[in-house]
Amino acid sequence: MAYFCSQVLSTSFFTPKPQIPVLLSPGVACIKSSQPYRFLHLKAMQDNKVSMPTPGDESKVRVPHVLTVAGSDSGAGAGIQADLKACAARGVYCSTVITAVTAQNTLGVQGVNIVPEDFVAEQLRSVLSDMSPNVVKTGMLPSTGIVKTLCQSLKEFPVQALVVDPVMVSTSGHTLAGPSILDSFREELLPMADIVTPNLKEASALLGGVPLETIADMRSAAKAIHDIGPRNVLVKGGDLPVSLDAVDVFYDGEDFYEFRSSRIMTPNTHGTGCTLASTVAAELAKGSQMLSAVKVAKRYVEAALSYSKNIAIGGGLQGPMDHLLKLKSNVLRRPFDPCDLFLYAVTDSRMNKKWGRSIVDAVKAAIEGGASIIQLREKEVETSDFLEAAKACLKICRVHGVPLLINDRIDVALASDADGVHIGQSDMPAHVARALLGPDKIIGVSCKTPEQAQQAWIDGADYIGSGGVYPTNTKENNKTIGLDGLKTVCLSSKLPVVAIGGIGISNAQAVMGLGVPNLEGVAVVSALFDRECVLTETRKLLEVLKESTKIAN
Ligand SMILES: Cc1ncc(COP(=O)(O)OP(=O)(O)O)c(N)n1
Ligand SMILES: Cc1nc(C(=O)O)sc1CCOP(=O)(O)O
Numbered sequence: 296m297a298y299f300c301s302q303v304l305s306t307s308f309f310t311p312k313p314q315i316p317v318l319l320s321p322g323v324a325c326i327k328s329s330q331p332y333r334f335l336h337l338k339a340m341q342d343n344k345v346s347m348p349t350p351g352d353e354s355k356v357r358v359p360h361v362l363t364v365a366g367s368d369s370g371a372g373a374g375i376q377a378d379l380k381a382c383a384a385r386g387v388y389c390s391t392v393i394t395a396v397t398a399q400n401t402l403g404v405q406g407v408n409i410v411p412e413d414f415v416a417e418q419l420r421s422v423l424s425d426m427s428p429n430v431v432k433t434g435m436l437p438s439t440g441i442v443k444t445l446c447q448s449l450k451e452f453p454v455q456a457l458v459v460d461p462v463m464v465s466t467s468g469h470t471l472a473g474p475s476i477l478d479s480f481r482e483e484l485l486p487m488a489d490i491v492t493p494n495l496k497e498a499s500a501l502l503g504g505v506p507l508e509t510i511a512d513m514r515s516a517a518k519a520i521h522d523i524g525p526r527n528v529l530v531k532g533g534d535l536p537v538s539l540d541a542v543d544v545f546y547d548g549e550d551f552y553e554f555r556s557s558r559i560m561t562p563n564t565h566g567t568g569c570t571l572a573s574t575v576a577a578e579l580a581k582g583s584q585m586l587s588a589v590k591v592a593k594r595y596v597e598a599a600l601s602y603s604k605n606i607a608i609g610g611g612l613q614g615p616m617d618h619l620l621k622l623k624s625n626v627l628r629r630p631f632d633p634c635d636l637f638l639y640a641v642t643d644s645r646m647n648k649k650w651g652r653s654i655v656d657a658v659k660a661a662i663e664g665g666a667s668i669i670q671l672r673e674k675e676v677e678t679s680d681f682l683e684a685a686k687a688c689l690k691i692c693r694v695h696g697v698p699l700l701i702n703d704r705i706d707v708a709l710a711s712d713a714d715g716v717h718i719g720q721s722d723m724p725a726h727v728a729r730a731l732l733g734p735d736k737i738i739g740v741s742c743k744t745p746e747q748a749q750q751a752w753i754d755g756a757d758y759i760g761s762g763g764v765y766p767t768n769t770k771e772n773n774k775t776i777g778l779d780g781l782k783t784v785c786l787s788s789k790l791p792v793v794a795i796g797g798i799g800i801s802n803a804q805a806v807m808g809l810g811v812p813n814l815e816g817v818a819v820v821s822a823l824f825d826r827e828c829v830l831t832e833t834r835k836l837l838e839v840l841k842e843s844t845k846i847a848n
């Protein structure tokens with residue numbers, strides 16, 4: 296199975312002209328049409344019925360909103376489910392009117408249950424009369440009655456733009472809207488549409504079965520479909536034979552634009568049509584002009600396809616894509632476990648330089664010796680070198696299932712996709728780091744007092760680093776809090792704690808012997824890295840720590 300990834304947008308035939316905006320901004324409608332529907336729309340705008348901020352509303356944030364009118368796909372690769380995910384990924388609210396419920400998976404469509412027309416009408420009324428979506432996007436419209444109901448509702452409750460994905464056949468070949476629907480598409484729905492996005496089969500069906508085999512055919516089809524009434528047409532050429540590349544043709548009634556793509560080999564293409572149309576709708580809802588909306592939508596779909604090309608969901612020929620671009624990395628990453636803090640190796644560029652080893656070699660040796668978590672604390676390296684080192688260390692850490700944190704630098708953690716950060720009291724505040732890094736990354740915070748420990752919990756930290764337990768030469772002017780200070784911090788918080796500062800094989804047992812339940816381990820710099828052999832020192836410290844847990848039990 297293959298799909299196409301466009302790296303290059305090529306415009307052809309004509310120099311692109313500035314577009315007349317379909318939307319000036321969310322809440323402001325287009326004025327380039329003389330169709331009755333648009334007059335209704337403009338009239339509603341003037342009557343203050345559509346998207347006009349009302350006095351007293353200034354403090355409320357109006358979010359861009361797409362209403363999708365489509366079928367449910369139980370496998371969630373296409374239909375309503377794809378529309379919801381695409382809008383969520385693009386930061387747009389999505390409400391739903393369900394026209395049919397399908398029993399569907401990656402093998403095909405096993406059943407279709409059409410929602411009664413009057414209940415589709417009721418759903419439409421519920422959403423349109425109250426929630427003022429900016430844009431309506433249509434997918435599976437399985438009966439003429441449902442098409443008519445939709446058109447009627449849109450006349451009663453005009454929206455800023457209508458995106459029509461003329462779904463007729465599922466990717467597995469199952470008919471989702473029969474030929475009887477075509478007349479109502481041509482006569483009622485398409486004349487109201489701001490854009491229609493047929494694939495080759497759908498474009499051919501809309502035009503009475505004309506064969507579409509070349510790019511020239513697609514242009515003619517786009518023009519002929521435009522004559523039916525939609526303001527813009529995107530004919531998708533993914534199924535075009537004889538070419539390694541794929542070309543989509545966009546026509547706005549004046550100019551043609553080609554989107555040329557190269558193939559991505561992937562079975563995970565189910566739902567690409569729904570996703571593309573929903574993303575166009577989402578971008579329009581945010582206020583984009585039509586051509587920009589189409590460009591962004593294509594880029595997004597291609598990124599999602601490329602990202603999801605190897606994910607495995609279901610045993611059929613066509614799998615779903617990952618709209619949020621998250622599944623792959625989450626599958627590889629296990630959640631933070633406080634036990635990870637048992638032997639915490641913190642690197643130091645000066646020490647590694649002194650012993651003539653790279654950061655990567657230092658990390659490799661520490662992991663081989665039994666370190667359960669790594670922190671890159673590289674105070675003196677250039678940002679670009681830090682980033683490179685972080686990426687290289689991450690590869691090693693992932694192979695061994697050892698989390699890698701970055702000291703201080705949220706930007707480096709984000710850019711390298713490290714597992715998290717360690718920050719101190721004078722670094723980026725932990726709640727800001729949490730907002731930047733999201734809910735899944737690990738955040739450790741240095742705390743010397745119970746107040747700091749309580750704040751770390753409030754700010755969303757995952758663990759506390761507490762010290763200096765003993766005097767240290769590694770960190771200048773560091774206050775020593777001793778074993779008592781460490782114990783006080785541990786007892787003041789429910790967060791897991793790792794002890795730091797002057798710890799090595801000679802005193803690790805004394806630290807772990809404190810016997811407080813949330814003290815999970817020790818963090819060490821010089822005892823591992825200011826030594827000739829990191830591997831040997833890590834192994835020795837691991838043995839001491841294991842011994843201390845035996846004594847405690
Ligand atoms: C595990 C762990 N605990 C404490 C620290 C110290 O962090 P911070 O106070 O931000 O000081 P610097 O390390 O940035 O000098 C740590 N790095 N790791
Ligand atoms: C980085 C750091 N933070 C500390 C704190 O007290 O928060 S002590 C410290 C230095 C730890 O290095 P070593 O293991 O060589 O003593």
Ligand SMILES: [Mg+2]
Binds near residue numbers: 702703717719722
């Ligand atoms: Mg710091």
